Amino acid sequence: MTLIDYLSTILLIAGALFFLAGTLGLLRFPDIYTRLHALTKADNVGLGLIVIGLALQSESLASAGKLILIWLLVMFAGASVSNLIASGALQRGIRLWKR
Amino acid sequence: MYFYALIGVGLFSVGLYALINYAHLLRKILALNVMGSGIFLILIALAKRTGETQPDVVPHAMVITGIVVAVSATALALTLMLKLAAETGRAELSEKDRD
Amino acid sequence: METLTLLALSFDALLNLSLLYLAWILLNCEDLLKAIVLFVAFGLLMALAWVRLDAPDVALAEAAIGAGLTGALLLTALAKLRVIETNKGTTQQLKQDSENFQTLHYMTPLALLLVAIGLGYVVFSMPPISAGLSNDVATNMGNSGVSHSVTAVLLNFRGYDTLLEMFVLLVSLLGVWSFGSTTSQHETTPGPVLDTLTRRLVPVLILVAAYLLWVGAHAPGGAFQAGSVLAAAGVLLLLMGWRPGGYLSTLPFRLILVAGPGLFAITAALLYLLKGQLLAFPVEYAGIIIFALETTATLSIAVILAALFLSEPPHSDKEHI
Numbered sequence: 001m002t003l004i005d006y007l008s009t010i011l012l013i014a015g016a017l018f019f020l021a022g023t024l025g026l027l028r029f030p031d032i033y034t035r036l037h038a039l040t041k042a043d044n045v046g047l048g049l050i051v052i053g054l055a056l057q058s059e060s061l062a063s064a065g066k067l068i069l070i071w072l073l074v075m076f077a078g079a080s081v082s083n084l085i086a087s088g089a090l091q092r093g094i095r096l097w098k099r
Numbered sequence: 100m101y102f103y104a105l106i107g108v109g110l111f112s113v114g115l116y117a118l119i120n121y122a123h124l125l126r127k128i129l130a131l132n133v134m135g136s137g138i139f140l141i142l143i144a145l146a147k148r149t150g151e152t153q154p155d156v157v158p159h160a161m162v163i164t165g166i167v168v169a170v171s172a173t174a175l176a177l178t179l180m181l182k183l184a185a186e187t188g189r190a191e192l193s194e195k196d197r198d
Numbered sequence: 199m200e201t202l203t204l205l206a207l208s209f210d211a212l213l214n215l216s217l218l219y220l221a222w223i224l225l226n227c228e229d230l231l232k233a234i235v236l237f238v239a240f241g242l243l244m245a246l247a248w249v250r251l252d253a254p255d256v257a258l259a260e261a262a263i264g265a266g267l268t269g270a271l272l273l274t275a276l277a278k279l280r281v282i283e284t285n286k287g288t289t290q291q292l293k294q295d296s297e298n299f300q301t302l303h304y305m306t307p308l309a310l311l312l313v314a315i316g317l318g319y320v321v322f323s324m325p326p327i328s329a330g331l332s333n334d335v336a337t338n339m340g341n342s343g344v345s346h347s348v349t350a351v352l353l354n355f356r357g358y359d360t361l362l363e364m365f366v367l368l369v370s371l372l373g374v375w376s377f378g379s380t381t382s383q384h385e386t387t388p389g390p391v392l393d394t395l396t397r398r399l400v401p402v403l404i405l406v407a408a409y410l411l412w413v414g415a416h417a418p419g420g421a422f423q424a425g426s427v428l429a430a431a432g433v434l435l436l437l438m439g440w441r442p443g444g445y446l447s448t449l450p451f452r453l454i455l456v457a458g459p460g461l462f463a464i465t466a467a468l469l470y471l472l473k474g475q476l477l478a479f480p481v482e483y484a485g486i487i488i489f490a491l492e493t494t495a496t497l498s499i500a501v502i503l504a505a506l507f508l509s510e511p512p513h514s515d516k517e518h519i
Contacts, residue, residue: 073402080395087389103251104321106214110221112314117225119306125230125276129237132268133221136244141321143251148328154252155330160351163259163422164363167499170263170271171370174506177275178374184279188286 004056011053018046031097032089036082044075103144110137124180124190128173135169210250217243234272241265254418255348258410262426263503270433271507343484345416352420353488357477360421361466364459364495367502371455375511388438396438403431411496415485421492425499432504446512451501458498462491 001009025038051071055064114134118127139162146158184190220243224236241264248257335347335355342350352360388396407428414420445451465487466476473480479487 073399076398077395080391083391084389087391101321102210102214103247105318106218108314108317108321109218111317112310113218113221113225115313116307116310119310121225123230125272125279126225126233129233129272130225132237132264133225133240136221136240136264139256140244140247143248143253143256145321145324146253146330147251148324148326149330149332150327151332152252153332155332156335156347157331157351157356159253159256159348160356161359162253162256163348163352164359166256166259166263167422167426168363168366170268170503171367171506173268174271174509175370175373177271178377178509181275181278181282182377184282184286188283190279 008053008056011049011056015046015049015053018042018049022046032094033086033096036086040078040082044078047071047074101144104141107137107140107142107144110134110140112137122191124183124192125177128176128180131176132169132173135165139165213243213247213250217247230276231273234269234276237272238265238269241268255420255423258418258423259426262423262430266430267426267433267503267507270437274507274509341481341484343479343481343486343488344414346414346418346420348418349414349420349488349492352422353491354477354479354484357462357479357491358466360495361459361462361477364462364498367499368455368459371502371505374506374509377511379510392438396434400431400434403427403434407431407496407500411492414492415489421495422499424492425496426503428496428500429503429507432500433507436504436508442508446505446510451512454497454501455505456498458491458495461494465491 019042022039022042025042026035029035029038048071051067055067058064058067111134114130114132114137117130118134121127121130142158142162143154146155149155180190183192217240220236220240224233224240227233227236241260244264245257245261248254248260335351338355339345339347339350342354344350344353407424410419410427411421411424412419414424442451469478470476
């Protein structure tokens, strides 16, 4: 294993941990807004780390570019969709969670 | 890869059970889609038996065709369901009309 | 290496069991909306299973159509159904079919268990190694005009399947149209977020579709995947509140609808007259013929799928005016 291999392994594992944390938040947080908060933030960073880890392993610049593009598109769609879900929930009168 | 084929059999049976057991037509349409997925899974899993790394691609092409046909059939079925609901008020096949 | 195989095996097992579990939950849960959302998740897991089974083409088609488009269709149908139910004052509960057969109820699972065991036996009794048609595909790849084997099978070796499938799509759209309009949908204005999302995403989706179409000649991708991505762009526009209105009945739109199946049928007929065989492409022109067929097929598939999503016949707009 070369240095790049070690680096991408670390990035991939870190990314998977972010996904784990996000999923844990999705399962454990009390209401829809906090769940969205856990999901989008953790998944964006987690996916970013995984994409960088994979891009380090790609043979050409073009495939690395495609991976980065996927990341950007997922972040864009994820941010928009979670906004839509949250505003839809607000419109339906789902209350914010209070301790 | 028999495992995947067996899960395909399982999906087919679960879908068939729901198809028979529930009255709501939307649920029946979902069940048909799950049954279809089960069949596709069996086809693709058995396509891996070539003894080489490259699987047999003919079933792959068949399944892609099948997925597109499934979505058009689903669209038609949903329209039929909506028409029935608009006529009778419920998306179910009534017992009286059956015989 | 040992640990890697073990990891892959446990991943397969986890994936398989979640597929089965998800199918069970989605078909038996009380709330139909939840069932549909779970169905979309099921479709995405199926896409993962296709990748594990070395079928990336199928994975692309499943992710775009099986999860994306079918989910959108189901959700819209459920929303329309709720409107109809509210108008009619009927409510739905989780009800089991055929009360008359209540006595036979325990028979159903038993019979299905027998079906499952029978199917499982059939699967296991298959010979463990069977080349299928893979050798035939491999020997004829040089004559196909493309270097990606799935595209070669779809468009060349078994082109008649794809030809007929295009007609199935067209006929299903005509079937949906023949039922007339279910609920009247008017143009709506989207919120700022959906508006921005659509404006940024639709050009990207068109570009992705073109890329998938082009790359299909030598790598996973092709007309169906490209067509469904293009249809997703159309669905996004329709979700945003855009209604094509009169466009649906114009000649150019109708020409795009029939372009894919039409060009396919004309090619088949010409080749039959010239060479005495349906869809036997001459080797030197196979590449360009396939590309032309795929391009028109992509456009037709996209428009047909988007029109299926809209599910409103073209003339209903004239009635509104």
